[in-house]
Amino acid sequence: MKNFLLTGVFTLIFCLFYGFIISAQQQEKGKALTKDVSQIINRSCVACHSDKGNGMAKMKVNFDKWQSYSYEKQVKLAQKCYQEVSKGGMPPKGFIKSNPGAALSPEEIDIFRNW
Numbered sequence: 001m002k003n004f005l006l007t008g009v010f011t012l013i014f015c016l017f018y019g020f021i022i023s024a025q026q027q028e029k030g031k032a033l034t035k036d037v038s039q040i041i042n043r044s045c046v047a048c049h050s051d052k053g054n055g056m057a058k059m060k061v062n063f064d065k066w067q068s069y070s071y072e073k074q075v076k077l078a079q080k081c082y083q084e085v086s087k088g089g090m091p092p093k094g095f096i097k098s099n100p101g102a103a104l105s106p107e108e109i110d111i112f113r114n115w
């Protein structure tokens with residue numbers, strides 16, 4: 001009986017530990033706003049894509065709400081971000097005209113590709 005209990009306890013601990021490792025791995029796979037990506041986003045995107053940004057933009061992507069997006073949504077949006085910045089769709093041309101510093105360099109577009 002004692003052995004049976006002990007085995008049960010060990011199994012429980014093992015399961016908890018295993019679950020913990022799995023969820024940690026999934027978090028690593030998630031699209032966290034890494035330092036280099038968020039530097040660009042803070043400079044060039046949050047003027048529109050944040051809680052204090054504009055309606056259409058924050059409805060599509062709100063970087064203030066990034067943590068609450070599902071893993072799948074983060075992956076999809078990260079791909080969209082790369083598509084937009086690589087074809088010059090984002091930041092919008094008019095925005096770059098009045099904020100020249102918001103333009104992305106080729107190196108920064110690469111950061112989005114590898115994100």
Ligand code: HEC
Nearest residue numbers: 044045047048056057060061080081084085090091092095
């Ligand atoms: C001047 C405001 C503004 C800035 C700055 C801006 N965006 Fe946007 N963005 C918008 C608006 C408005 C929309 C929604 C309309 C549209 O899709 O064109 C949008 C849409 C998007 C979409 C969704 C596109 C789609 O088809 O679903 C993505 C992804 C995106 N922006 C990424 C970015 C990234 C990344 C940056 C920074 C490099 C950025 N945006 C900077 C205004 C902005």
